[in-house]
Amino acid sequence: MTEAPRPLGRRPLVAGNWKMNGLRKDLAEADKICAATAAGEAGDAEIVLCLPATLLAAAAASCEAAGVGLGGQHCHGAPAGPFTGDISAEMLKDAGATYVILGHSERRAGHNEGNASVREKSRAAFRAGLVAIVCVGETRAQREAGDAMAIVGSQLTGSIPGEATPETLVVAYEPVWAIGTGLTPTLKDIADMHRFIRERVEADIPGVGGSIRILYGGSVKPGNAADILSTPNVDGALVGGASLTAKDFMGVAGVFQDRRLAS
Numbered sequence: 634m635t636e637a638p639r640p641l642g643r644r645p646l647v648a649g650n651w652k653m654n655g656l657r658k659d660l661a662e663a664d665k666i667c668a669a670t671a672a673g674e675a676g677d678a679e680i681v682l683c684l685p686a687t688l689l690a691a692a693a694a695s696c697e698a699a700g701v702g703l704g705g706q707h708c709h710g711a712p713a714g715p716f717t718g719d720i721s722a723e724m725l726k727d728a729g730a731t732y733v734i735l736g737h738s739e740r741r742a743g744h745n746e747g748n749a750s751v752r753e754k755s756r757a758a759f760r761a762g763l764v765a766i767v768c769v770g771e772t773r774a775q776r777e778a779g780d781a782m783a784i785v786g787s788q789l790t791g792s793i794p795g796e797a798t799p800e801t802l803v804v805a806y807e808p809v810w811a812i813g814t815g816l817t818p819t820l821k822d823i824a825d826m827h828r829f830i831r832e833r834v835e836a837d838i839p840g841v842g843g844s845i846r847i848l849y850g851g852s853v854k855p856g857n858a859a860d861i862l863s864t865p866n867v868d869g870a871l872v873g874g875a876s877l878t879a880k881d882f883m884g885v886a887g888v889f890q891d892r893r894l895a896s
């Protein structure tokens with residue numbers, strides 16, 4: 634298959650989101666992902682593991698040696714202070730992270746995170762030198778009502794700070810109804826939404842929309858990764874369940890090795 638040339642700066646990115654899964658013994662899977670990445674099994678894709686905060690420091694050395702990025706899964710807006718149970722962007726950075734997921738639908742829904750809060754946290758990420766992976770996506774009811782783009786558009790405009798750059802921000806489109814369900818939008822729906830996201834970011838932050846990386850997330854598995862990752866304006870994937878084992882995660886990221894071998 635011949636791929637359209639990818640604009641400079643949009644290096645493919647496959648990020649794993651372990652969510653609230655993983656004990657120290659599970660770092661064996663992270664180590665396997667590191668070894669496979671170092672062996673070239675992800676081709677030229679960038680690989681990032683967003684682990685529970687308790688595992689970041691323990692995973693930092695092997696990830697760094699393998700060229701695998703580490704990420705947190707949320708952060709507070711302040712650098713430090715009386716916020717029991719919270720974690721700052723600076724703490725994530727100190728533990729070895731270079732990325733942080735912000736505004737995941739599980740936090741928007743379960744922790745009342747609104748767009749303004751996600752924007753504040755994105756600024757905290759920039760302040761600490763982390764790349765923010767800002768998640769957006771509609772619910773099933775919103776899609777069925779024909780509101781998917783309006784919802785995603787307002788999430789983008791409300792959540793992304795105007796000073797974001799392609800170096801500091803990644804957008805992840807994760808339809809809520811596709812997360813953990815085995816359901817995915819059609820490839821046309823993914824293409825339409827990713828084009829819409831690129832245009833909206835360009836309208837909001839001129840000069841940035843064309844080079845920002847837009848990931849698709851929601852039931853990405855080895856069996857559907859090749860199709861999803863070939864869709865226009867899909868620059869990579871944010872992978873939940875399939876990131877918990879090296880076999881499945883490399884089954885997704887391996888799409889990029891296959892492309893390199895084919896070219």
Ligand code: 13P
Binds near residue numbers: 813872
């Ligand atoms: P699943 O891949 O398990 O559907 O999760 C997607 C997700 O929420 C990643 O952030």
